[in-house]
Amino acid sequence: MSVNQSAAKATMPEAPEKITAADHRKLRGGLTLVLLSAMMPFLVMIDVRYLLTDGYVSPEANQAIGLISAILMLLSGIWIGGAVRAGQKGNLLSFLRHLATTFVLGAASLVLTGVQLFNHSVDIVSHYGETFVTTLGLMDVYILVGLISLLALRMRVKRLGTSMDHSWGMKGNMIAWRFIVVACLVMYVQLYLL
Numbered sequence: 001m002s003v004n005q006s007a008a009k010a011t012m013p014e015a016p017e018k019i020t021a022a023d024h025r026k027l028r029g030g031l032t033l034v035l036l037s038a039m040m041p042f043l044v045m046i047d048v049r050y051l052l053t054d055g056y057v058s059p060e061a062n063q064a065i066g067l068i069s070a071i072l073m074l075l076s077g078i079w080i081g082g083a084v085r086a087g088q089k090g091n092l093l094s095f096l097r098h099l100a101t102t103f104v105l106g107a108a109s110l111v112l113t114g115v116q117l118f119n120h121s122v123d124i125v126s127h128y129g130e131t132f133v134t135t136l137g138l139m140d141v142y143i144l145v146g147l148i149s150l151l152a153l154r155m156r157v158k159r160l161g162t163s164m165d166h167s168w169g170m171k172g173n174m175i176a177w178r179f180i181v182v183a184c185l186v187m188y189v190q191l192y193l194l
Contacts, residue, residue: 019168031172035179038142042183045135046190052127055194060122061132063192069112070188073143076105077181080150080174087157087170095157095170102177103150109184110143132191139187146180149173 019027083098117136122129153173 024168027168027172031175035176038179039183041138042187045131045138045187049131049135049190052131056128057192057194058122058126058128058132061128061192062116062119062121065112065116066188066192069109069116070185072105072109072112073181073184076102076109077178079105080177084167084170084174088167092157092161096154099150099154099157103147103154106143106147106150106177110140110147113140113143135187135191139184142180142183146177149176 079098079102083095083102086094086098113136117133117140122132124130124133150173153169156169
């Protein structure tokens with residue numbers, strides 16, 4: 001065996017152990033705790049919004065951009081389900097296409113909320129403006145983290161494949177992304193409608 005062959009064998013990753021049903025329960029429980037803790041800043045923002053503004057919605061808030069952003073997030077939540085279904089069937093190409101569409105929809109929503117955030121269409125010195133900017137910033141951070149997670153999932157699936165032994169990564173990302181989608185929809189309703 002040549003030096004190059006032995007070096008290549010030394011750097012090959014070992015096959016991960018199979019995930020048991022008990023491991024899946026632990027993973028789901030851990031993700032549940034993470035998402036419950038991630039929900040707290042949103043609940044605080046809803047509480048602060050109604051304490052400070054008492055349901056006031058500024059006429060300067062661009063509801064059209066907010067609605068388009070929310071619709072894009074809703075569509076991305078649907079598309080990631082298609083990605084996971086394709087991954088579970090072993091269709092790597094379909095999985096990557098659905099995941100790319102999810103990523104593009106999420107990135108477009110991130111850009112639209114960023115436009116609202118940096119456009120200063122709302123007076124940021126007012127109580128509504130303070131909660132508006134803070135809530136949009138929080139949404140942008142969560143969307144950005146979710147997009148990074150989608151990129152990591154893409155790299156993982158390209159490296160390990162879409163077998164059932166590796167399906168938790170897909171399911172976990174879908175659950176986390178859908179949490180972000182629901183949070184964005186709730187924040188849209190909270191900022192623009194109620």
